[in-house]
Amino acid sequence: MTTAYPLQWPNGRARTPSYRRARANFTSSFAVSRDNLIAEVRRLGGRNLVISTNIPLRQDGLPYASFRKIDDEGVAVYFTYNGEQMSFACDRWDRVEHNMHAIVKTIDALRGIARWGTGDMMKAAFTGFTALPAPGAARSWREVIGVGPDVRDLAVVRAEYRRRVQEHHPDRPGGSHDAMAELNTAFAAAEKELKQ
Incomplete structure (x- = not known):
């Protein structure tokens, strides 16, 4: 809300x-x-x-x-x-x-x-003005990592995850702890889903 x-x-x-x-x-x-x-x-x-x-x-x-x-x-x-x-x-x-x-x-x-x-x-x-999810609303791991619904290969997901880590790491300009925590949670969910 x-x-x-x-x-x-x-x-x-x-x-x-x-x-x-x-x-x-x-x-x-x-x-x-x-x-x-x-x-x-x-x-x-x-x-x-x-x-x-x-x-x-x-x-x-x-x-x-x-x-x-x-x-x-x-x-x-x-x-x-x-x-x-x-x-x-x-x-x-x-x-x-x-x-x-x-x-x-x-x-x-x-x-x-x-x-x-x-x-x-x-x-x-x-x-273009459609409301984005309210702050705090959970996003899917695909949305956080930036891969489409057709991607089923964990290696592809891992590569995109690593690329995003480089952008959002707290030690990098523009990075933050919150963004990294969201990325890590998303990757864990991706591993769980794609390893099944």
């Missing part, structure tokens, strides 16, 4: 490094951006909206409009559209309200595709 607070960034979605975040030319306040986002998702036909940020929540579950400066200004939005889970995420700008406003503009543009009579393009565009 995706939580609204703290920020739950979609798995696999690249983050903008904090030093590359820029000041936007948007003039929208946080409260207006939040309300516009809710309205835009509603106009689209989205349901079960979750706005995930590092801003504490009001009692109704929405982020407070008055908050102190936070370290991570990213915004992730999750909702159901035509029975499918969708997610939008933005951390390009140095203010939460500006990232939220950028998502509003994106959804409005996609709604425009439908309004202008090219709805088949809208469905194709939404394919």
